[in-house]
Amino acid sequence: MNELKKIASLINELIVNDDFPASVEPEYLRATVMDYPARGGKRLRPALLIWCCGLLGGDTETALYPAMAAELFHNWTLVHDDIIDEDSMRRGELTTHESLRLFAREAFDGGDLAADKFGKNFAILAGDIQQGWSLNTILKSAEHGLSAELTLALGKRLLELGSCQLISGEALDVEFPMRSWQNISSDEVLHMLELKTGALLRFCAEAGAAIALNTCDFERKEIKMLGDFAAAAGIAFQLMDDWLGVFGDFDKLGKNIASDLASEKPTILLLKSFEKLQPDLQLHLSGMLGLDEYNEEIIEQVRVLMRDCGAEAYVREKAEEFSEQAKEILHQFPDNEYRSFLLELTSFLVNREQ
Numbered sequence: 001m002n003e004l005k006k007i008a009s010l011i012n013e014l015i016v017n018d019d020f021p022a023s024v025e026p027e028y029l030r031a032t033v034m035d036y037p038a039r040g041g042k043r044l045r046p047a048l049l050i051w052c053c054g055l056l057g058g059d060t061e062t063a064l065y066p067a068m069a070a071e072l073f074h075n076w077t078l079v080h081d082d083i084i085d086e087d088s089m090r091r092g093e094l095t096t097h098e099s100l101r102l103f104a105r106e107a108f109d110g111g112d113l114a115a116d117k118f119g120k121n122f123a124i125l126a127g128d129i130q131q132g133w134s135l136n137t138i139l140k141s142a143e144h145g146l147s148a149e150l151t152l153a154l155g156k157r158l159l160e161l162g163s164c165q166l167i168s169g170e171a172l173d174v175e176f177p178m179r180s181w182q183n184i185s186s187d188e189v190l191h192m193l194e195l196k197t198g199a200l201l202r203f204c205a206e207a208g209a210a211i212a213l214n215t216c217d218f219e220r221k222e223i224k225m226l227g228d229f230a231a232a233a234g235i236a237f238q239l240m241d242d243w244l245g246v247f248g249d250f251d252k253l254g255k256n257i258a259s260d261l262a263s264e265k266p267t268i269l270l271l272k273s274f275e276k277l278q279p280d281l282q283l284h285l286s287g288m289l290g291l292d293e294y295n296e297e298i299i300e301q302v303r304v305l306m307r308d309c310g311a312e313a314y315v316r317e318k319a320e321e322f323s324e325q326a327k328e329i330l331h332q333f334p335d336n337e338y339r340s341f342l343l344e345l346t347s348f349l350v351n352r353e354q
């Protein structure tokens with residue numbers, strides 16, 4: 001999507017030139033704070049915010065700093081999520097905690113255990129600073145075209161949806177592997193996805209609409225509708241993300257394949273597989289969860305089981321259902337270029353390979 005690339009370029013420029021991280025010490029922590037945000041990425045959240053603003057006739061220039069704030073908020077959650085999931089790769093490069101672990105091994109004399117602890121501790125600190133950077137960026141919106149009242153309202157809404165709902169979703173995601181998969185329902189997982197992934201996307205859509213309408217009333221019909229659109233699109237996105245975690249291509253995805261299997265994460269894909277498989281094949285699939293390493297042969301065995309029982313098709317169809325639900329909401333808004341961008345973005349979420 002060329003328009004998405006334009007948004008990414010604008011946000012990249014704002015991030016690398018922002019002055020907030022300049023006073024962070026030590027220097028390697030400052031570099032770490034900049035790492036994920038400066039790596040690029042698809043910038044879906046900024047695009048969603050800016051295009052929802054344009055959809056309702058708003059000045060998209062005034063939406064740039066809130067869009068940057070949403071991206072920074074997303075990045076700190078990735079840093080902490082990678083620690084929780086013990087992932088080693090993100091966007092084709094080392095995760096923050098893994099990069100810091102290797103740095104500590106070279107720079108200090110504490111040994112491997114100390115380096116591992118250092119990597120995780122400093123990654124947590126980097127994520128904390130990125131969260132502060134996000135909130136600082138929201139406040140800067142008042143210097144770039146938004147009223148002080150609306151700026152504060154956006155900050156409050158970001159904390160409500162991001163710091164409360166998103167982290168609540170992450171908490172449920174962390175809790176699930178502690179429970180038997182037989183005691184976790186698909187509805188529970190969908191609720192978790194609506195919080196963990198959908199909450200920040202909802203903020204982006206609502207913020208863009210609020211900026212366009214110059215209102216602090218997030219109960220307005222247009223704002224709530226666009227929030228619902230984003231939440232549905234977010235679930236479609238996450239369902240496909242879980243699918244890519246098993247069926248994706250590492251070279252395209254840029255992160256670990258099978259990490260969900262290693263952590264025994266109860267995704268809809270995994271739950272539906274257990275639901276549909278015969279007992280002997282359930283046992284076979286269980287034996288391929290929680291392994292220390294996954295080679296192509298093991299991953300392919302899992303893929304065959306999930307494909308042959310119909311679980312893979314179910315998840316893809318479910319993602320398409322949520323995508324269509326999102327599009328139906330969009331079709332109730334004016335037919336302009338921004339609606340076209342948002343419709344294309346929604347299609348991209350369920351057809352992506354990375």
